[in-house]
Amino acid sequence: MKQSNGTKVFFIVCFVLLTGYYLSFTVMNWWAERHIASLPENEQVEYRLQNQERLNNLRARKLNFGLDLQGGMYVTLELATHQLIAELARDQADDVFSDVLANAFQTARESGTDVINEFISEFERRDSNARLSRYFHMNTDDLTRASSNDEVRAYLDRQRNAAVDRAVEIIRNRIDRFGVTEPSIVRAGSNRIVVELPGIDDDADRVRNLLRGTARLEFRLMANPNELRSSFNRVAQIFDVREEIAAEDEDGEPEIRVSNELRELILDIGGASVIFGYVNVADTARVNELLNRDAVRRALPSNVELMYSARPERLTQDGPRNFLALLGVRTQIELTGEVITDARPSFDPQTNRPEVSMTMNREGARRWSMITAANIDRPVAIILDDLVYSFPVVRTQITEGRSSISGLGGLSEAEDLVNILLSGALPAPLEILEERTVGATLGEASIRAGFNSAMLGLFLVVIFMVVYYRGGGAIANIALLLNIIFILGILAAFKATLTLPGIAGIVLTIGMAVDANVLIFDRIREEQRAGKSLLAAIDSGYSNAMSAILDANITTFLTAVILFSFGMGPIKGFAVTLMAGIVASLFSAIIITRVIIDWLTRGKNIKVSFG
Amino acid sequence: MRLFEDPKIEFINNRKIGYIISGLLVLASFGAIIFKGLNFGIDFRGGTEIVVSFEGTSPNVVEIRNVLSEPLASTPEVKTFGEDVIIRTDSGLEGNALRTAILSTLNQQYSDNPSSIIKLDIVGPRFAEDLRDAAAMSIFFALGIIFVYVLIRFKKWYFSLGAVAALFHDVIITLGIFTLFYEIMPFSLDIDQAIIAAFLTIVGYSLNDTVVVFDRIRENSLIFKTEAYDRMVNRSINNTLSRTVVTSMTTLIAVGVLFLFGGEVLKGLSFALILGVILGTYSSIFVASALLVDLQLKKAEKS
Numbered sequence: 001m002k003q004s005n006g007t008k009v010f011f012i013v014c015f016v017l018l019t020g021y022y023l024s025f026t027v028m029n030w031w032a033e034r035h036i037a038s039l040p041e042n043e044q045v046e047y048r049l050q051n052q053e054r055l056n057n058l059r060a061r062k063l064n065f066g067l068d069l070q071g072g073m074y075v076t077l078e079l080a081t082h083q084l085i086a087e088l089a090r091d092q093a094d095d096v097f098s099d100v101l102a103n104a105f106q107t108a109r110e111s112g113t114d115v116i117n118e119f120i121s122e123f124e125r126r127d128s129n130a131r132l133s134r135y136f137h138m139n140t141d142d143l144t145r146a147s148s149n150d151e152v153r154a155y156l157d158r159q160r161n162a163a164v165d166r167a168v169e170i171i172r173n174r175i176d177r178f179g180v181t182e183p184s185i186v187r188a189g190s191n192r193i194v195v196e197l198p199g200i201d202d203d204a205d206r207v208r209n210l211l212r213g214t215a216r217l218e219f220r221l222m223a224n225p226n227e228l229r230s231s232f233n234r235v236a237q238i239f240d241v242r243e244e245i246a247a248e249d250e251d252g253e254p255e256i257r258v259s260n261e262l263r264e265l266i267l268d269i270g271g272a273s274v275i276f277g278y279v280n281v282a283d284t285a286r287v288n289e290l291l292n293r294d295a296v297r298r299a300l301p302s303n304v305e306l307m308y309s310a311r312p313e314r315l316t317q318d319g320p321r322n323f324l325a326l327l328g329v330r331t332q333i334e335l336t337g338e339v340i341t342d343a344r345p346s347f348d349p350q351t352n353r354p355e356v357s358m359t360m361n362r363e364g365a366r367r368w369s370m371i372t373a374a375n376i377d378r379p380v381a382i383i384l385d386d387l388v389y390s391f392p393v394v395r396t397q398i399t400e401g402r403s404s405i406s407g408l409g410g411l412s413e414a415e416d417l418v419n420i421l422l423s424g425a426l427p428a429p430l431e432i433l434e435e436r437t438v439g440a441t442l443g444e445a446s447i448r449a450g451f452n453s454a455m456l457g458l459f460l461v462v463i464f465m466v467v468y469y470r471g472g473g474a475i476a477n478i479a480l481l482l483n484i485i486f487i488l489g490i491l492a493a494f495k496a497t498l499t500l501p502g503i504a505g506i507v508l509t510i511g512m513a514v515d516a517n518v519l520i521f522d523r524i525r526e527e528q529r530a531g532k533s534l535l536a537a538i539d540s541g542y543s544n545a546m547s548a549i550l551d552a553n554i555t556t557f558l559t560a561v562i563l564f565s566f567g568m569g570p571i572k573g574f575a576v577t578l579m580a581g582i583v584a585s586l587f588s589a590i591i592i593t594r595v596i597i598d599w600l601t602r603g604k605n606i607k608v609s610f611g
Numbered sequence: 612m613r614l615f616e617d618p619k620i621e622f623i624n625n626r627k628i629g630y631i632i633s634g635l636l637v638l639a640s641f642g643a644i645i646f647k648g649l650n651f652g653i654d655f656r657g658g659t660e661i662v663v664s665f666e667g668t669s670p671n672v673v674e675i676r677n678v679l680s681e682p683l684a685s686t687p688e689v690k691t692f693g694e695d696v697i698i699r700t701d702s703g704l705e706g707n708a709l710r711t712a713i714l715s716t717l718n719q720q721y722s723d724n725p726s727s728i729i730k731l732d733i734v735g736p737r738f739a740e741d742l743r744d745a746a747a748m749s750i751f752f753a754l755g756i757i758f759v760y761v762l763i764r765f766k767k768w769y770f771s772l773g774a775v776a777a778l779f780h781d782v783i784i785t786l787g788i789f790t791l792f793y794e795i796m797p798f799s800l801d802i803d804q805a806i807i808a809a810f811l812t813i814v815g816y817s818l819n820d821t822v823v824v825f826d827r828i829r830e831n832s833l834i835f836k837t838e839a840y841d842r843m844v845n846r847s848i849n850n851t852l853s854r855t856v857v858t859s860m861t862t863l864i865a866v867g868v869l870f871l872f873g874g875e876v877l878k879g880l881s882f883a884l885i886l887g888v889i890l891g892t893y894s895s896i897f898v899a900s901a902l903l904v905d906l907q908l909k910k911a912e913k914s
Contacts, residue, residue: 434738460864
């Protein structure tokens with residue numbers, strides 16, 4: 001008996017030391033933060049600089065608080081694979097390609113399968129001899145005209161893989177430039193990225209734009225104003241709807257009223273200009289629907305498409321600022337963002353409004369020089385992510401490769417734009433699948449509430465145990481307290497995150513942890529009632545209760561494991577604390593209490609009462 | 612202190628009452644679920660949930676709902692969230708636009724009571740589908756694993772059946788209560804990921820309870836070989852009664868404290884856990900053990 005207790009004591013000491021070690025960082029970090037907070041403001045920064053390495057080490061190894069406790073933003077992004085495929089085929093794409101891709105996208109979306117697989121199967125369904133290589137082999141050395149469809153599939157998978165990795169890097173760049181402490185940007189699966197940004201609260205809007213902005217910068221020439229003007233009437237006519245409102249009027253002819261939805265939605269400016277018309281922000285969806293018809297495309301000049309301006313403006317002096325200009329822009333892209341080597345926020349010397357000045361590389365500067373020389377007194381559209389930010393008129397030839405983007409809302413927008421331009425364009429757009437933001441105040445309130453509940457719950461259970469099980473109850477309480485410390489230690493050791501449901505899990509564990517002891521103590525009481533001596537009752541109490549304890553806890557552990565594997569985010573935190581709680585409570589209930597009881601009853605011959 | 616020194620309560624003989632009560636509760640729950648429908652949170656339905664905190668007291672929720680209907684182009688659900696207000700909408704507006712729309716409208720309407728967004732959750736429709744699948748799978752797997760585990764440990768299939776029946780019973784009734792009391796409770800009874808986590812925990816806890824009784828039944832069946840089965844089961848329940856009540860009490864104390872002091876975010880979760888503890892204890896006796904007896908008696912009759 002003494003020997004096995006020796007091993008037990010050894011294990012207990014190990015556990016306690018390990019836990020102490022892992023939790024020490026959290027404690028030291030907390031203490032350090034308090035110390036810094038107590039210093040006068042000016043000394044704080046210096047202290048941080050001097051002790052930077054030590055503080056960073058503490059911060060990296062302390063117990064992680066989930067975003068729902070510290071406040072911050074959690075986003076799941078998905079790469080638009082179908083757009084990546086379209087981008088890879090670029091100029092080789094034909095109508096069949098677009099059609100198949102669109103169908104594959106729909107099918108994949110509905111049934112939750114992989115777009116790449118759907119794309120290839122759809123193609124093969126239409127034409128079993130189709131060679132997909134003809135769409136992609138021009139842009140890469142990996143494929144030739146003769147490559148099989150399987151090789152194309154492998155190529156697309158590789159490209160997507162690389163694209164997601166690149167997207168992670170680009171996002172990391174943007175977040176770093178933005179300035180977030182301890183961001184976490186990780187890949188999740190074949191085409192998703194999970195971004196965790198502690199501390200982001202009011203800036204959530206800016207961050208959302210940073211995460212999604214593809215940063216596709218284009219310089220394009222604009223439509224001929226006269227051509228655009230005449231096309232306006234042609235386009236509008238398509239939407240004329242004639243209806244008879246009266247059978248006959250005085251002249252014996254039926255009265256016809258003509259209504260035109262498009263004219264109601266697009267405000268005509270009257271003269272010839274690169275502006276097609278103005279659209280209220282609320283009507284843009286409907287206008288897009290109307291303009292999407294083939295008839296409209298035929299009515300517009302063949303090298304022109306319509307694009308919205310980026311910022312809403314007001315049409316009358318006191319009117320609301322919610323009209324977007326619809327602009328006629330040439331389809332040909334003269335210059336892209338790839339030539340930009342540097343960008344910085346600046347202020348327009350005349351208007352004092354913020355803008356972004358860009359510098360181009362040599363090739364870009366050369367092309368820009370040619371473009372500006374050929375288009376004096378004509379506007380050039382500066383387009384970012386399919387929105388026209390500005391269309392300044394070229395006054396002189398620009399030879400130094402400089403340009404600027406104006407029409408921005410404020411300095412922060414300029415800074416974010418610089419960020420995106422310098423970090424690089426995303427290979428394909430990222431869609432936000434899920435976003436959770438918790439404000440810092442709510443986080444603090446949650447921590448307080450969780451902590452208070454845990455303390456109060458602990459207090460009440462402790463009292464109950466002593467009242468009901470007397471001496472045995474007091475021992476069980478010691479085990480319970482150690483239990484909680486162990487749970488936190490396990491979490492810290494495995495770098496798990498403590499979330500609000502996690503704290504709930506700890507509170508729940510407090511309630512359930514006593515169960516094992518209850519089983520043992522009740523059994524001991526029963527054995528005593530049956531006439532056994534104290535020591536014998538303790539022995540048989542522990543051994544008889546064992547099977548029930550193990551069965552019960554293993555089943556709960558299994559459900560926690562299932563929760564862990566299927567749950568996401570804070571629920572994972574709940575599952576982890578539950579599992580840690582079960583392990584810790586089993587250890588403390590079976591081993592620790594046994595050691596203490598044995599030490600008291602055998603060693604010190606104290607008659608421990610079990611109530 | 613002793614609560615149940617050596618109880619000799621007649622549980623099994625009165626199991627018919629238990630069946631009737633359980634039967635009614637399960638039927639009522641099924642009815643509620645079928646006719647009223649389960650209320651899923653945005654985790655499983657998709658949509659946006661925003662918690663808005665006002666500097667002063669929060670305005671009336673109906674008022675807020677009306678004020679926001681226009682800018683959002685659809686009527687949002689507005690409820691109280693502790694002292695704050697929670698707004699749920701399926702409006703097509705995306706993140707930034709939605710935030711701006713809500714904040715500017717509210718600050719315009721209540722210009723002397725500025726508001727701020729303290730919590731924002733957006734779940735896209737496809738992601739909601741993923742979460743639904745994950746939740747369904749986890750419940751399915753959990754029940755399956757439990758059936759197998761109990762079968763292995765207790766060797767006879769009616770132990771497994773009794774255990775799983777008790778679990779079903781607990782989960783269905785909890786779901787039923789959530790559905791029935793949906794508008795009545797001052798806190799959110801939406802079924803979201805946290806509630807599913809609570810259900811799985813309830814499953815774990817209820818099983819915990821059931822297994823302790825089963826374990827005693829197995830032990831007693833070896834000791835009291837000549838005793839009638841139903842007497843032996845009754846004895847087992849009485850043997851473990853003290854433990855059952857005490858553990859239920861300590862767990863209820865813990866989750867009760869969580870419910871009262873744990874903050875608004877945890878209200879739904881802790882409410883589910885409270886129901887689970889109460890039902891779990893009840894079902895170990897009046898569903899699992901009772902079924903055990905009846906299945907055994909039927910088997911005895913056949914042979």
